[in-house]
Amino acid sequence: xxxxxxxxxxxxxxxxxxxxxxxxxxxxxxxxxxxxxxxxxxxxxxxxxxxxxxxxxxxxxxxxxxxxxxxxxxxxxxxxxxxxxxxxxxxxxxxxxxxxxxxxxxxxxxxxxxxxxxxxxxxxxxxxxxxxxxxxxxxxxxxxxxxxxxxxxxxxxxxxxxxxxxxxxxxxxxxxxxxxxxxxxxxxxxxxxxxxxxxxxxxxxxxxxxxxxxxxxxxxxxxxxxxxxxxxxxxxxxxxxxxxxxxxxxxxxxxxxxxxxxxxxxxxxxxxxxxxxxxxxxxxxxxxxxxxxxxxxxxxxxxxxxxxxxxxxxxxxxxxxxxxxxxxxxxxxxxxxxxxxxxxxxxxxxxxxxxxxxxxxxxxxxxxxxxxxxxxxxxxxxxxxxxxxxxxxxxxxxxxxxxxxxxxxxxxxxxxx
RNA sequence: GUGCCUAUAGCUCAGCAGGUAGAGCGCUGGAUUGUGGUUCCAGAUGUCGUGGGUUCAAAUCCCACUAGGCACCCCA
Numbered sequence: 001x002x003x004x005x006x007x008x009x010x011x012x013x014x015x016x017x018x019x020x021x022x023x024x025x026x027x028x029x030x031x032x033x034x035x036x037x038x039x040x041x042x043x044x045x046x047x048x049x050x051x052x053x054x055x056x057x058x059x060x061x062x063x064x065x066x067x068x069x070x071x072x073x074x075x076x077x078x079x080x081x082x083x084x085x086x087x088x089x090x091x092x093x094x095x096x097x098x099x100x101x102x103x104x105x106x107x108x109x110x111x112x113x114x115x116x117x118x119x120x121x122x123x124x125x126x127x128x129x130x131x132x133x134x135x136x137x138x139x140x141x142x143x144x145x146x147x148x149x150x151x152x153x154x155x156x157x158x159x160x161x162x163x164x165x166x167x168x169x170x171x172x173x174x175x176x177x178x179x180x181x182x183x184x185x186x187x188x189x190x191x192x193x194x195x196x197x198x199x200x201x202x203x204x205x206x207x208x209x210x211x212x213x214x215x216x217x218x219x220x221x222x223x224x225x226x227x228x229x230x231x232x233x234x235x236x237x238x239x240x241x242x243x244x245x246x247x248x249x250x251x252x253x254x255x256x257x258x259x260x261x262x263x264x265x266x267x268x269x270x271x272x273x274x275x276x277x278x279x280x281x282x283x284x285x286x287x288x289x290x291x292x293x294x295x296x297x298x299x300x301x302x303x304x305x306x307x308x309x310x311x312x313x314x315x316x317x318x319x320x321x322x323x324x325x326x327x328x329x330x331x332x333x334x335x336x337x338x339x340x341x342x343x344x345x346x347x348x349x350x351x352x353x354x355x356x357x358x359x360x361x362x363x364x365x366x367x368x369x370x371x372x373x374x375x376x377x378x379x380x381x382x383x384x385x386x387x388x389x390x391x392x393x394x395x396x397x398x399x400x401x402x403x404x405x406x407x408x409x410x411x412x413x414x415x416x417x
Numbered sequence: 418g419u420g421c422c423u424a425u426a427g428c429u430c431a432g433c434a435g436g437u438a439g440a441g442c443g444c445u446g447g448a449u450u451g452u453g454g455u456u457c458c459a460g461a462u463g464u465c466g467u468g469g470g471u472u473c474a475a476a477u478c479c480c481a482c483u484a485g486g487c488a489c490c491c492c493a
Contacts, residue, residue, distance in 0.1 A: 005483095005484080008483085008484070008485095059491095060490080060491050060492080061491085061492080064418075064491095065491085065492090082493085111493080113491095113492080113493090115418090115490090115491075115492080116418070116419090116490090117484090117485080117486095118485095118486075118487080118488090119485090119486070119487085120493080121491090121492075121493080122493095125493065126493085127493060129493095194489085194490085205491095208491095258492090259491065259492060260492095277486090277487075278487080278488075278489090279492075279493080281492065281493065282493075283493065284492075284493065307493060308493070309492085309493025310493080311493075312493060313493090333451095333452090335451065364450075364451085365450095365451045365452055365453095366449070366450090366451080366452065366453075367453095368452085368453085369451095369452050369453035369454090370452095370453055370454090371453085372453065373453040373454055374453085374454095380452085380453080382451075382452075384451060386451085394451090394452095396452075396453090398453070398454085401452090401453085401454090403452085
């Protein structure tokens with residue numbers, strides 16, 4: 001019988017990597033706090049219809065990547081492939097539109113998509129995201145983008161690129177797609193096989209093609225920016241102005257296409273070259289003013305949000321910054337059973353003083369010293385019968401080898417130095 | 418979902434013109450019964466990813482499956 005293993009596309013996050021995950025989450029929470037975002041926790045599974053209607057039935061996510069299963073009562077449930085639809089569902093369900101001001105919510109947790117696993121792509125992956133719901137103003141777009149950049153910066157990540165675009169709205173985008181489709185009809189025959197297919201199925205995807213030979217053709221295709229309606233154009237100009245006000249470096253990518261149907265107007269993405277391989281997108285986001293209505297809401301809920309691929313962010317953090325090592329402040333080494341019982345109390349005091357303490361089992365001192373060294377303890381506390389009767393302990397600095405004698409009251413302070 | 422590459426000790430890998438496994442690091446014990454790191458000695462590493470086939474004989478050749486990596490698709 002073979003041992004049971006983690007299933008394909010899932011993985012265990014072990015120390016020391018789990019420490020980096022915690023650091024990233026701590027940074028994100030602190031940035032969210034400063035921007036006055038509060039946490040929302042939604043269920044990990046929902047009625048299948050939520051994603052079909054919210055994300056879009058024709059998207060790859062819904063059409064072939066969802067973990068969908070039948071509940072015992074016959075209903076169809078799905079493990080969430082993303083979280084924006086759930087947040088909007090909660091917003092509607094709890095009438096958060098009646099609350100004063102913008103609803104500024106953040107979340108972090110696992111998402112599930114049944115794709116072929118690859119580096120930076122897992123079937124259970126983690127997203128840290130935020131949604132600002134209740135306003136359509138471009139000022140919100142700029143602040144959301146600033147906030148996510150702040151998270152990356154404070155995680156110590158450098159060298160990323162911010163791309164922004166406007167994908168229009170239900171008024172102007174269909175006009176553009178029609179124009180694109182018309183133009184492609186004439187030139188698609190000379191393009192790569194994938195583009196010939198995309199020209200029929202999803203013309204916008206042609207813009208994303210990476211085949212070098214196709215680039216001249218793509219460059220000559222009409223741009224969405226020439227087809228934006230008055231409202232969308234004004235919105236996009238404002239976003240760019242507000243980003244520039246903040247000195248945020250960005251690049252307009254008229255050809256950037258996002259895979260979720262609910263995006264309109266502003267979309268953005270941050271990529272980082274390095275540890276990620278071809279999955280170089282660290283985060284993506286955009287505005288979704290029509291999403292609430294498509295979920296059956298009578299009230300509008302214009303909003304914008306993003307989600308960071310936490311797995312990918314952790315990868316780049318691990319690549320670019322030296323992991324802050326978990327260190328033991330003091331390794332308490334009792335010699336003998338009596339000393340062990342005494343040391344248990346000493347260890348408790350030191351822990352109450354906020355120190356990281358490892359209490360060794362009673363045993364040979366040599367063995368304890370070896371272990372202290374392997375664990376990378378900063379100090380070792382030697383406690384035998386001599387120390388207990390004298391009421392003074394021997395504290396050894398592992399780096400210098402220097403030993404000092406300290407009494408119990410001054411112990412915590414001595415360990416700290 | 419498609420194509421290509423890969424799978425040997427806890428880790429990194431060697432072994433492959435077929436003859437039932439090795440190195441370094443790490444781990445355990447000892448040299449040293451109250452002192453680690455360096456050194457020396459000893460030891461255990463393992464259904465060679467899983468299952469089947471060819472063969473007197475398979476880690477080695479063939480097939481399938483599983484998992485990982487890369488590219489595509491797509492996305493976080």
